[in-house]
Amino acid sequence: MHVRQLLIGAGLFGLSLSQPACGGNWASLVEKSLSPKTSIQCDGDNQRWSDYAAPKAGAVVIVGDENDVAKIIVAASKTNTSFLIQSGGNGWANTFKLDSRGIIIDISSLKAITFNAKKTQVTFQAGVTNKDLIDAAWNNNARVSASTCNCVSVLGATLGGGLSRTQGVYGLNVDNLISLNIVDPNGIRKTVTRQNNPELWWALTGAGANFGVITSATYKSQPLPQAQNTAWTGLLLFNESKLEEVITAIDKLTLAPDMQLDIYFTANPATGQPSVLVLPFYLGSAEVGRQKFASILNVGPIADNTEVIPYNTWNTAGDPFCTPGGRKPSYTTGVKKMDPVAWRNTWNEYIAFFNENPEANLTTILTECYSTAKTAKSVKNDGSSSYPFRDIKCHAITIPWYTSPSIDCSAVKFGQNVRKHLSASAGTKSPSSYINFAHGDEPLSQIYGSSLSTLKKLKQKYDPKKRLNQWFPLS
Incomplete structure (x- = not known):
C-alpha cells in the first residue's frame, strides 16, 4: 500500500490526515513527494535474521526509489521520529532502541547493479546482497570482494570492515570502496570519496552506520573469465x-x-x-x-x-x-x-x-x-x-x-x-x-x-543531534 493510500484509508476511518494510522506525522510531511514505488506497512511487521532483541517499529517504509531515502529522513528529523535503516536484516546486536514510535526504512528493494565497460568498477545500490553482487560479477566475467554469507547486504557488511575470502589479495571489502552516495543525518545527499572528504570517508569506512545512510556505492572489480574464476x-x-x-x-x-x-x-x-x-x-x-x-x-x-x-x-x-x-x-x-x-x-x-x-x-x-x-x-x-x-x-x-x-x-x-x-x-x-x-x-x-576517540569527536561534528543511534552508537 502506498503512503497516499494509507492516508486516504486513515481519513475513511475518521482519523486525522495530519496524524496517519501509523508511524506518526512524519508521513504527512513527505507522502506527496515520494515515488509510487515506495510504500508503507502499518503493522511494523519486520522479518529479520534473528528475533532476539529485534527492533519493534510502528511502521516499515519499503523504499522503491533511492531518492526517497533523503525525503524520508528529512521528515523523520523534523518530527523527531527515530529510524533504522534495514537492508538484509541480518544485524543481530542488542543495541536497537527503536519502539512503536519509530520507523524502519527498508532499502532491501534497491537492487540496481552496473559494471563499467572494462569491468574494473561496479556501482550498486544498498539493497544488494553478497549473492546479488557475486552473481552479477560472475555473469560479467568479473570478481568482486564479497563476504562469506550470501544473504547479508554488501554495504551492511562493508561499512563495518567487510571480511572476505579474497581479502589477502584484494584487501577488506572496505578497501575496495571507491565512492559512497550517502544521506547525512539532516537528509542531505552527497557523494563522499577519500579525496573530497577524507575525514568523513575515514569515519564511514569502519563505523558507517553512525555517520550516514549509504544508498549506493562504487566498488573495485577485477575482470576475470569464468573459467579462471x-x-x-x-x-x-x-x-x-x-x-x-x-x-x-x-x-x-x-x-x-x-x-x-x-x-x-x-x-x-x-x-x-x-x-x-x-x-x-x-x-x-x-x-x-x-x-x-x-x-x-x-x-x-x-x-x-x-x-x-x-x-x-x-x-x-x-x-x-x-x-x-x-x-x-x-x-x-x-x-x-x-x-x-x-x-x-x-x-x-x-x-x-x-x-x-x-x-x-x-x-x-x-x-x-x-x-x-x-x-x-x-x-x-x-x-x-x-x-x-x-x-x-x-x-x-x-x-x-x-x-x-x-x-x-x-x-x-x-x-x-x-x-x-x-x-x-x-x-x-x-x-x-x-x-x-x-x-x-x-x-x-x-x-x-x-579509532574510538577520534570517531567520538567526529560523531559530535557530523551528527550532533544523535539521529543515527541504532547500531553500536558512538553517542
Missing part, C-alpha cells in the same frame, strides 16, 4: 577426538594471501550430531590447495568433500545460516592465537548446551580465519579507514539458535562463557569484537579499538 574448497569432517590436533594445525598455519579457512562446531548434516567441520579455501587448483592445507589434511578427516568450484558457488556451504527467524543471541571475539585447551573448553560448553536444549540443535560456533598478509600492512593506519582490527587472524562467533524465549538465559550464559574462554587465550593485548559479529554488551573500545 574458481577455487578449491569444501567440508572436511573430523572426529571430535582430533579437536586438539585440528586446532593446533590451524594455529600454526600461516594463511597465504590466496588462502582462507572456516571451522565449525555444528550438527553433522547427515547425522544431526555435534561435529567438527573445517572448510579450507584456496584460490587455485586442488593439487596446490591440498599442499597448502596439508597440515590439516594430515590430521585425518573422516570425510573429505573438497573440490574445485566456481566463484558463484563459494558461499553455498553457509546458506543454512541464511534462514530467517528464530532467536540467535550471538557472541564473538577476535583471535590471533588458537589455544587447544580453550577450544576443548569451548567444545564442552557447546556439547552441554546442545544436550540440555534439544530445540537448539542448529546452534553453531563458527570461526572464520583470514590471511592478514595485505590487511595487516595498514595496522598503523594509513588514513584509509577507521576499521581497527586488520591484524586479527580469526573471528569466532557463537550462535545459539532456538525459538523459545525460555531458553534466552541459558543461551546468553553459553555465549558469554565461550567468549570468556576464547578471549582469555586470544593472544591480543585486549579483547576485540568485529562489529558485524558483536553482541552489543561489549564496551565501545572493544568494537572500535584505537
Whole structure:
C-alpha cells in the first residue's frame, strides 16, 4: 500500500490526515513527494535474521526509489521520529532502541547493479546482497570482494570492515570502496570519496552506520573469465577426538594471501550430531590447495568433500545460516592465537548446551580465519579507514539458535562463557569484537579499538543531534 493510500484509508476511518494510522506525522510531511514505488506497512511487521532483541517499529517504509531515502529522513528529523535503516536484516546486536514510535526504512528493494565497460568498477545500490553482487560479477566475467554469507547486504557488511575470502589479495571489502552516495543525518545527499572528504570517508569506512545512510556505492572489480574464476574448497569432517590436533594445525598455519579457512562446531548434516567441520579455501587448483592445507589434511578427516568450484558457488556451504527467524543471541571475539585447551573448553560448553536444549540443535560456533598478509600492512593506519582490527587472524562467533524465549538465559550464559574462554587465550593485548559479529554488551573500545576517540569527536561534528543511534552508537 502506498503512503497516499494509507492516508486516504486513515481519513475513511475518521482519523486525522495530519496524524496517519501509523508511524506518526512524519508521513504527512513527505507522502506527496515520494515515488509510487515506495510504500508503507502499518503493522511494523519486520522479518529479520534473528528475533532476539529485534527492533519493534510502528511502521516499515519499503523504499522503491533511492531518492526517497533523503525525503524520508528529512521528515523523520523534523518530527523527531527515530529510524533504522534495514537492508538484509541480518544485524543481530542488542543495541536497537527503536519502539512503536519509530520507523524502519527498508532499502532491501534497491537492487540496481552496473559494471563499467572494462569491468574494473561496479556501482550498486544498498539493497544488494553478497549473492546479488557475486552473481552479477560472475555473469560479467568479473570478481568482486564479497563476504562469506550470501544473504547479508554488501554495504551492511562493508561499512563495518567487510571480511572476505579474497581479502589477502584484494584487501577488506572496505578497501575496495571507491565512492559512497550517502544521506547525512539532516537528509542531505552527497557523494563522499577519500579525496573530497577524507575525514568523513575515514569515519564511514569502519563505523558507517553512525555517520550516514549509504544508498549506493562504487566498488573495485577485477575482470576475470569464468573459467579462471574458481577455487578449491569444501567440508572436511573430523572426529571430535582430533579437536586438539585440528586446532593446533590451524594455529600454526600461516594463511597465504590466496588462502582462507572456516571451522565449525555444528550438527553433522547427515547425522544431526555435534561435529567438527573445517572448510579450507584456496584460490587455485586442488593439487596446490591440498599442499597448502596439508597440515590439516594430515590430521585425518573422516570425510573429505573438497573440490574445485566456481566463484558463484563459494558461499553455498553457509546458506543454512541464511534462514530467517528464530532467536540467535550471538557472541564473538577476535583471535590471533588458537589455544587447544580453550577450544576443548569451548567444545564442552557447546556439547552441554546442545544436550540440555534439544530445540537448539542448529546452534553453531563458527570461526572464520583470514590471511592478514595485505590487511595487516595498514595496522598503523594509513588514513584509509577507521576499521581497527586488520591484524586479527580469526573471528569466532557463537550462535545459539532456538525459538523459545525460555531458553534466552541459558543461551546468553553459553555465549558469554565461550567468549570468556576464547578471549582469555586470544593472544591480543585486549579483547576485540568485529562489529558485524558483536553482541552489543561489549564496551565501545572493544568494537572500535584505537579509532574510538577520534570517531567520538567526529560523531559530535557530523551528527550532533544523535539521529543515527541504532547500531553500536558512538553517542
